[in-house]
Amino acid sequence: MILNxxxxxxxxxxxxxxxxxxxxxxxxxxxxxxxxxxxxLTEVNLPxxxxxxxxxxxxxxxxxLKFTFxxxxxxxxDGAFRNCGKLDYIEVKRAGGSLRGLKEILFAMSKSVTxxxxxxxxxxxxxxxxxQDNVGAKIVAEIMHGAGMNYRECVSREGIDYVKYxxxxxxxxxxMELNEAVEVCKARLIYPVELKEEKRAExxxxxxxxxxxxxxxxxxxxxxxxxxAYINAGIxxxxxxxxxxxxxxxxxxxxxxxxxxxxxxNKNFKKTSIMDMEI
Numbered sequence: 001m002i003l004n005x006x007x008x009x010x011x012x013x014x015x016x017x018x019x020x021x022x023x024x025x026x027x028x029x030x031x032x033x034x035x036x037x038x039x040x041l042t043e044v045n046l047p048x049x050x051x052x053x054x055x056x057x058x059x060x061x062x063x064x065l066k067f068t069f070x071x072x073x074x075x076x077x078d079g080a081f082r083n084c085g086k087l088d089y090i091e092v093k094r095a096g097g098s099l100r101g102l103k104e105i106l107f108a109m110s111k112s113v114t115x116x117x118x119x120x121x122x123x124x125x126x127x128x129x130x131x132q133d134n135v136g137a138k139i140v141a142e143i144m145h146g147a148g149m150n151y152r153e154c155v156s157r158e159g160i161d162y163v164k165y166x167x168x169x170x171x172x173x174x175x176m177e178l179n180e181a182v183e184v185c186k187a188r189l190i191y192p193v194e195l196k197e198e199k200r201a202e203x204x205x206x207x208x209x210x211x212x213x214x215x216x217x218x219x220x221x222x223x224x225x226x227x228x229a230y231i232n233a234g235i236x237x238x239x240x241x242x243x244x245x246x247x248x249x250x251x252x253x254x255x256x257x258x259x260x261x262x263x264x265x266n267k268n269f270k271k272t273s274i275m276d277m278e279i
């Protein structure tokens with residue numbers, strides 16, 4: 001059965017009851033332009049049996065943030081997510097298929113994006129192609145800016161080459177934007193699939209060396225989720241580091257961050273004084 005046009009108005013689409021269909025049975029295809037101009041959409045979850053998504057299927061869904069599909073999807077048409085500038089999280093669920101569909105999305109999407117592959121997150125930085133004319137040689141040279149293309153080449157239909165992915169960081173960490181390098185580190189430390197010890201140490205060292213910048217951004221954005229993520233990544237693995245972060249958040253009026261750090265400290269490090277008992 002083909003989903004020809006979505007008719008709903010919900011922000012989060014998990015069940016496609018309000019739609020025009022062609023044929024009978026399970027939905028196996030999303031037609032071209034099926035979701036176009038649905039600017040109310042923030043999240044879409046495709047049914048398990050979808051195998052194909054047509055051209056410009058989500059055209060101009062400008063507020064779409066998260067897209068979830070099963071690995072049975074083998075083809076995404078040209079411009080499937082054209083003008084979906086806020087899309088920054090893609091989730092792939094296991095259904096006995098391959099990562100061919102994910103690979104197509106990533107190579108078509110030049111912006112940075114977080115991807116959950118079978119429950120394990122990875123971050124893919126942005127890339128930006130530039131084309132330069134060489135009039136004398138009558139050729140057009142393509143210059144690739146950003147680390148994103150190299151990271152995307154670690155994805156094949158068979159799976160993720162984690163060794164190749166981790167190798168990219170050694171090469172690219174100082175040429176990437178700091179926020180993108182940080183996201184790569186966080187995801188690998190929290191979801192350490194096939195992560196070798198030397199690479200874990202490299203990721204952790206990078207976060208620790210840039211701790212001041214991380215704390216500043218977290219406090220500025222009141223980003224409690226990132227505080228927890230950094231704790232899970234291991235950059236506050238001593239009482240002194242936890243105290244330093246709590247003090248910094250206090251100085252910057254980030255009360256929730258202070259509470260998270262004090263709770264973490266009190267649960268993980270021995271209390272040595274009355275001051276350590278504060279909550």
